[in-house]
Amino acid sequence: MDMTHKQVEELAHLARLSLTMQEREELAGQLEQMVAYLQVLAQVEGEECGTMEEPCALRYDEVEPSQLGDKLLSQAPQVADGYVVTPRSVGEGGMA
């Protein structure tokens, strides 16, 4: 299939990436080539995928003390009063 610039732009928006003109050109070409190659999957008959995965061993959901809180917070790009700071997500949040 042809990968148009508009399609790449839509995918980029879904993935929250803003691409430069040059990136859009290059990535459209690369994606188009890849997607064309993926057409071979159309020959695979049936869609059932069975249940090959082993069931995971679950652990008990128990509360345990963690000393990581402050250390984790120290990795955040912007923090105030023990909270992570971001632009507003309501009202002025843009098209989220």
Next chain:
Amino acid sequence: MKLTHLTALELGRAIAAGDVTIPQATQAALEEMARRDKSLHSCITILAEQAMERAETLQQGLKPGRSPLYGVPLLLKDNLCTQGVRTTCGSKMLEHYVPPYHATVVERVESAGGVCLGKGNLDEFAMGSTTETSYFGSTRNPWDESRVPGGSSGGCAAAVAAGLVWYALGSDTGGSIRQPAGYCGLTGIKPTYGTVSRYGLVAYASSFDQVGPLCRDAADCAAVLDVIQGRDCRDSTTVDGGYGGLLASLAGDLRGLRVGVPVECFGEGLHPQVANRVKEVARVLEHRGATVVELSIGELNWVIPAYYVLASAEASSNLARYDGVKYGFRAKEYHNLTQMYENTRSQGFGKETKARILLGTFVLSAGYYEAYYQKALAVKHRVAKAMERAFETCDVLLTPVTPTTAPKLGESLANPMEMYLSDLYTVPANLAGLPALSMPCGVDGQGLPVGAQLVGPRFGEGVLLNAAYAYQQETDYHTYVPRGGEG
């Protein structure tokens, strides 16, 4: 023989016997790094001071009965979380990220007395086959510095091959341990999915990712796997494989072993010199008592498209977490939340990562999910079944690791499609969750290492390691040292 050319187990024995001290070994490795790593660029972070301090402490705790790897210096791929030491994943996104915890495998090698010398370079978020997509620059192959070391664990492979460390822990999603091991003349193993904990391994494609060792020979791989394998309550996909003691069970007896050679892996695209070297492995194994059978696994023709659909889909989901909020890079300029996400991700990720995120987003999007993602899942299932059937008639499969030896720097990125196709021999083991080992089987006309791959049934690590061990008793390719590493 030069200290840095010993195997990890040989060094462990020398340390235990008191012939070498841990600080001496650590110092020797750090000196080698200082001499060679400016041009090789195998490490993103070198922990010189920290490693020397730890070496002194470990030396004081030396006593009989310690792990066979006690005191042996190693390198960790920089997608394994290390408490207090930055873990970049080869990305600008995590350039300054300092994890507050250790990955389980890091805890395990430390408990066994490992001395971590640094963090190995890798393709950004382990996405690549050359280590050229790293934000921190390319690693070079110690066998020929105009060539790539492979990827994505290319920094680890180059460092072990060049004698900068005695072993390394890498990760393998589609061949990222085996392919660089092949290009650099090392023995590396991707364990059965669920054998080694992924806790603290930064996720690329969670249903394929697996941590494993890159070493100089099969015995070293067995020793490292003994240390890192096992159930972990922090990774619910780990299982108790019921093995261990891999090193102790190496015997080299191959009588009765059935080696399957899939015809699909010796067809078009395979360089004749690589094919010849790998076929020679079959003859050596036969000489040691194995029987060789040819077989066909038609499903192998679909593995590349299925792998890239599934791996990209999982990557696009896993990498959604890098949004500039909780950790990692955040763009400086933005006017609202969406723009902050977009600018952060656009400036923080490199081109190859963006390409895979977009591909993953595409195959998961409405209208394409059934045509690509579901079909790829069906292929995954079929490949697993086909491999199960193959293991009814043989005990291990023998294939090349890659169609060619290491390409020149820049060649692969100029043609990404060709780079993806070169994963043909390694991805089936990831799709089916099987163990697979890469070992050196000679050199091509230019003196570059050729790798042979052995694939086994679930939890068949012991069989693979034993076959490789027997092969390495019969040959000396694993002892070859790259030019520049001698002296």
